[in-house]
Amino acid sequence: MQINDVLRKDLMIMDLEATSKEAVIDEMIQRLAEKDVISDVETFKTGIMNRESQTSTGLGNGIAMPHSKNKAVKEPAVLFAKSTKGVEYEALDNQPVELFFMIAAPEGGNDLHLQVLASLSRKLVDESVVSDLKQVRTPEEVQNLFKEDEEEQVVREETAKDAGSDQKFVVAVTACPTGIAHTYMAEDALKRKAAEMGVEIRVETNGTDGAKNKLTAEEIERADGVIVAADKKVDMARFNGKPVLQRPVSEGINKSEELITRAVAGNAPIFQAEGSSASSDSDDTERGSGWQSIYKDLMNGVSHMLPFVVGGGILLAISFLFEAQLGDDSILFTSLNSIGGSAFTFLIPILAGYIAYSIADRPGLLPGMAGGLLAVESDAGFLGGLVAGFVAGYVMNLIKKSLKNVPKTLEGLKSILLYPVLGLLAVGLLMFFLIGPFFAVINNAMIGFLENLGTGNAVILGAVLGGMMAVDMGGPVNKAAYAFSIGIFGDTGDGSLMAAVMVGGMIPPLAIAIATVLFKSKFTDIEHKSGLSNFVLGASFITEGAIPFAAADPMRVIGSSILGAAIGGGLTQLWNVAIPAPHGGLFVIGIGENPLFFVAALLIGSIISAVVLGLWKKDVSQSSANIETDELV
Numbered sequence: 001m002q003i004n005d006v007l008r009k010d011l012m013i014m015d016l017e018a019t020s021k022e023a024v025i026d027e028m029i030q031r032l033a034e035k036d037v038i039s040d041v042e043t044f045k046t047g048i049m050n051r052e053s054q055t056s057t058g059l060g061n062g063i064a065m066p067h068s069k070n071k072a073v074k075e076p077a078v079l080f081a082k083s084t085k086g087v088e089y090e091a092l093d094n095q096p097v098e099l100f101f102m103i104a105a106p107e108g109g110n111d112l113h114l115q116v117l118a119s120l121s122r123k124l125v126d127e128s129v130v131s132d133l134k135q136v137r138t139p140e141e142v143q144n145l146f147k148e149d150e151e152e153q154v155v156r157e158e159t160a161k162d163a164g165s166d167q168k169f170v171v172a173v174t175a176c177p178t179g180i181a182h183t184y185m186a187e188d189a190l191k192r193k194a195a196e197m198g199v200e201i202r203v204e205t206n207g208t209d210g211a212k213n214k215l216t217a218e219e220i221e222r223a224d225g226v227i228v229a230a231d232k233k234v235d236m237a238r239f240n241g242k243p244v245l246q247r248p249v250s251e252g253i254n255k256s257e258e259l260i261t262r263a264v265a266g267n268a269p270i271f272q273a274e275g276s277s278a279s280s281d282s283d284d285t286e287r288g289s290g291w292q293s294i295y296k297d298l299m300n301g302v303s304h305m306l307p308f309v310v311g312g313g314i315l316l317a318i319s320f321l322f323e324a325q326l327g328d329d330s331i332l333f334t335s336l337n338s339i340g341g342s343a344f345t346f347l348i349p350i351l352a353g354y355i356a357y358s359i360a361d362r363p364g365l366l367p368g369m370a371g372g373l374l375a376v377e378s379d380a381g382f383l384g385g386l387v388a389g390f391v392a393g394y395v396m397n398l399i400k401k402s403l404k405n406v407p408k409t410l411e412g413l414k415s416i417l418l419y420p421v422l423g424l425l426a427v428g429l430l431m432f433f434l435i436g437p438f439f440a441v442i443n444n445a446m447i448g449f450l451e452n453l454g455t456g457n458a459v460i461l462g463a464v465l466g467g468m469m470a471v472d473m474g475g476p477v478n479k480a481a482y483a484f485s486i487g488i489f490g491d492t493g494d495g496s497l498m499a500a501v502m503v504g505g506m507i508p509p510l511a512i513a514i515a516t517v518l519f520k521s522k523f524t525d526i527e528h529k530s531g532l533s534n535f536v537l538g539a540s541f542i543t544e545g546a547i548p549f550a551a552a553d554p555m556r557v558i559g560s561s562i563l564g565a566a567i568g569g570g571l572t573q574l575w576n577v578a579i580p581a582p583h584g585g586l587f588v589i590g591i592g593e594n595p596l597f598f599v600a601a602l603l604i605g606s607i608i609s610a611v612v613l614g615l616w617k618k619d620v621s622q623s624s625a626n627i628e629t630d631e632l633v
Contacts, residue, residue, distance in 0.1 A: 003146045006078045009139035011035055013081040016100070021089045025049070025066060028079050028102045036074065037104055043072035044104065056525075058091030061130060067103035077104050080142055082133075092525050099133050168199045168264035171215050171223040175206035175230035176249045176299075185547070186229045186252030193256040199264055206234055225263030226271070227252070233300040233358045240273035248296070294390075300358035301351040301389055302479055308350055309486055310583045312343025317581035321591040347490055348372040348385035352392065359393025363400065363415065367423035368392035371431050378436030381443035382487025387435055392427045399423055447492055458496075458573040465497060466504030466569015466605075470561035473508055473543045473550060486582055495578040499592065500569035502541055503602050506585055507568050508561035509545035510538030510602070511609030519614030527552075538606075541585035553617065560613040568605025572598060 011031055018024040029038070029045050038044045047068030051057065058064040079102040086096030129145065136142050174186035187203045194201035202219055205212045217238070220226070226244040228234060229252025236244075245259055245268045252259065262268055319336035326333060349372035356368025371388030375381065380388075399422050403414055410418075468481035481504070485497040516523045516531025523531065530548060537545030550557040571577075575597035581588040589595040 003078070004143050006076050007080060007143060007146065008035075008077055009143060011037070011077060011079040012139040012142060013079070014137065014139065016081050016083040016087070018083075019085070019087060021052075021087065024081070024083070024087050024089070024100065025052075025102075028066075028081055028100065031081075032077065032079060032102070032104055035077075037077045038070075038072045039074055040072040044068060044070050047072070048102075056090040056092060058089040058097050060091050060093035060095065062086070062095065062098040062134065063101075063130065064089050064091065064097045064099070065101045065103065067105070069105040069107055071107040073104045073106040076106060078102070079104070080139075082136070099130070168224050169219075169222055170194065170199055170201045170225055170227060170260060170263045171219055172201060172203045172227035172252070172263075173206060173215070173230060173234050174203060174249055174252050175232050175234050183249065186249050186256075189253045189256040190227065190229070190260065194260055197257070197260060199260055201260070206230065206232070211235075225266055225268055227259050227263050229253075229259070231296050231299045232303045233296075233354070236271065237273040239271045242271055243268035244271035297355050297358040297390070297393065298386075299479065301353075301355035301386075302483060304354040305347055305351045308343045308346050312340045312347075313489075313580075313582035314584055314588060315340030316344065317579075317584075317588055317591045320580055344490060345376075347486070348376050348382060351382075352385045352389035355386070355389025356392035356396065359390070360396035360400065363419040363423060364393045364396040366420050367396060367427035370424055371427045371435075374428065374431040374436055375439065378431070378440050379443060380431075380436045380439035381447075382483075382490060383443055383446075384431075384435060384439035387439060388427070388431055391430060391435065392423070395426050395430070396423050399426070447488070459570045462497070462500035462573035463566040463570030465500045466507075466572075467562045467566035469501050469504030469543060469569070470508050470558065470565035473546050473558075473561075478505070478543065489580075489582065493580070495580040495592065496573065496576070498582060499572040499577040499579040499598060502579055502583075502585065503568040503572050503598065503605060504565035505543040506538045506541050506602055507565040507605045507609055508538070508543055508550075508557075509534035510606040511561060511564055511613060512546050512549050512557070513538060514606055514610035515614045515617075518610060519617065521619045522614055522617040539586045541583055556613055556616045560609045560616060563612060564605040564607075564609025566605075567608055568601045571601035571604060575601065577601065 013028065013031060016024060016027060018027045025045065025048055029041055029048070032038045032044070033041050047070040048066050051068055052066065056064075057066045079100075081100040081102070083096075083098050083100070086098050089097040091097055132145050133142070136145065172187075172190050174183050174190070176183045176186075183205050187205050190201060190203055202215060203213065204215045215238070220238055220242065223242065226239050226242050228236070228239075228244060228246045229249045230246070231249045243263070243266045245262060247255075247259060315336050317340075319333050319340060322330055322332040322336065328334075349369045352372030352375065353365050353369030356364030356371070358364075368389050371392045372385040375384035375388050378384065396419065399419065403418055406414065406418075465481045465485060468477050471477040481501050485501045489495055489498050513531045513534035516528050516534075520528065527549065534545045546557065546561065550561075575594055577592065577594045577598045579588060579592040579598065581591065586599075589598050592598060
């Protein structure tokens with residue numbers, strides 16, 4: 001579809017008489033009615049004004065695109081109008097509008113108005129097109145301008161098509177432990193940068209609901225390089241023999257150009273899947289720095305543990321509510337407590353097993369889970385299970401290397417017999433005689449210390465944990481605080497530290513939401529809309545809702561969030577708040593101890609953060625250079 005197919009010359013108004021927003025809309029609608037494009041003025045205007053009530057279609061840079069898909073429209077059309085003086089149109093940049101495109105699309109049929117919006121948006125990003133439109137004097141000049149631009153676009157597409165065989169192609173996988181925010185931010189960053197660089201890319205996301213846009217064998221085979229921007233385990237065997245960059249998901253967001261440049265050049269270690277007979281570069285496979293590798297392994301364990309934590313923990317918490325109301329002999333209490341408790345018995349074995357799996361692949365799973373279970377039985381607790389996972393993974397890697405040169409007649413026995421028996425024996429003995437007893441002493445000492453904390457020290461610990469939840473909003477510092485509190489909760493059943501981290505994780509998105517309401521001049525129109533959604537995300541204990549704001553203004557957003565989260569976390573300990581559930585936010589406070597004080601700590605911390613952020617930020621001046629189609633509709 002060409003723009004000039006619907007951008008009719010007879011509809012154009014080259015010198016608008018109206019001087020106000022509604023008068024301009026009325027003048028353009030009247031022209032549509034005169035030319036028999038619409039059958040009912042009032043019905044069409046209602047559609048236009050309903051769209052304007054959502055967000056002004058004054059996009060900035062002197063452009064507005066009012067539009068409606070409406071039953072009053074008889075045939076699709078685009079009306080171009082121009083004001084020499086400019087009209088106050090409530091545009092996103094608060095500047096007068098000179099160029100108007102009113103889009104009339106008939107109800108039913110295809111999404112013509114969306115296609116036109118998308119096509120116009122791409123062209124109006126070009127400053128030269130906008131500048132030329134402001135100079136045109138006749139309808140013919142308007143159509144010629146778009147015709148020339150479209151002809152140039154055809155030439156560009158043909159040139160790209162001719163060079164298609166030479167175009168570089170990259171495949172990527174993005175994944176984060178929770179699969180809520182970072183996964184998709186990395187996907188968007190890689191796609192945007194690849195488009196700028198003229199590189200074709202396919203991105204598979206491993207989010208909270210599993211793998212989406214899964215890469216095919218043909219795509220992997222055709223790719224010049226592979227980017228795995230992930231903080232948890234992903235399916236790697238399919239990349240055998242390909243140059244693979246394994247990096248943290250944060251680098252997919254912040255270093256997308258560097259990763260794509262290296263991938264298209266093949267400047268990455270050749271990945272060697274386990275059992276491959278190809279010449280091995282596997283010792284050089286890039287997994288990032290030592291800390292990044294350890295963090296990825298840890299997060300793989302945490303991400304697999306989280307469903308057990310949330311599901312089991314919330315059912316346990318609900319069971320306590322029935323216990324308080326109906327007594328400990330109630331069938332509702334005993335059944336739910338048993339069901340939730342069964343999930344909680346898996347926490348440490350799952351954590352340890354999937355840490356080992358991340359390090360040593362499938363052979364690490366058995367010794368890792370067994371090591372985690374032995375940690376539970378020996379009172380080594382969460383820390384013992386954590387160490388068990390890493391020990392199991394590294395021990396299994398040593399076993400695999402030691403069996404690398406076994407006779408081919410025994411090759412088939414390695415995975416089914418030798419790995420399980422030797423791995424379980426080695427890790428079991430280490431846990432039984434060394435790791436278990438050692439960490440049991442540490443674990444019991446730590447629990448004793450926490451149980452005997454004075455109020456002042458408890459407040460400090462709560463403030464530290466609450467502040468940590470806001471440092472990176474779902475990153476390693478946040479996860480460390482959360483994992484520590486989960487460990488204490490699992491070992492003792494005490495939910496006081498869970499209250500601190502829950503408040504600390506809820507405050508950043510809630511504070512942003514409050515700030516967008518109280519300090520409207522400090523946020524863009526899009527941020528206002530996103531801010532409102534943060535009320536829901538914050539109430540649900542989803543800290544990642546604050547990430548887009550933190551990425552745009554890290555110093556102010558993170559700084560104010562840490563301050564409020566630390567205050568809120570400390571107040572939960574001062575007021576003896578406890579939440580016997582690992583997730584749920586406001587939806588589970590009814591089963592906690594001192595729930596009103598939980599709400600008070602949350603509100604105080606959120607308001608302090610919101611006020612600090614609002615006073616710290618400067619008034620915003622929106623740029624309309626980037627007009628996104630999804631913002632228009």
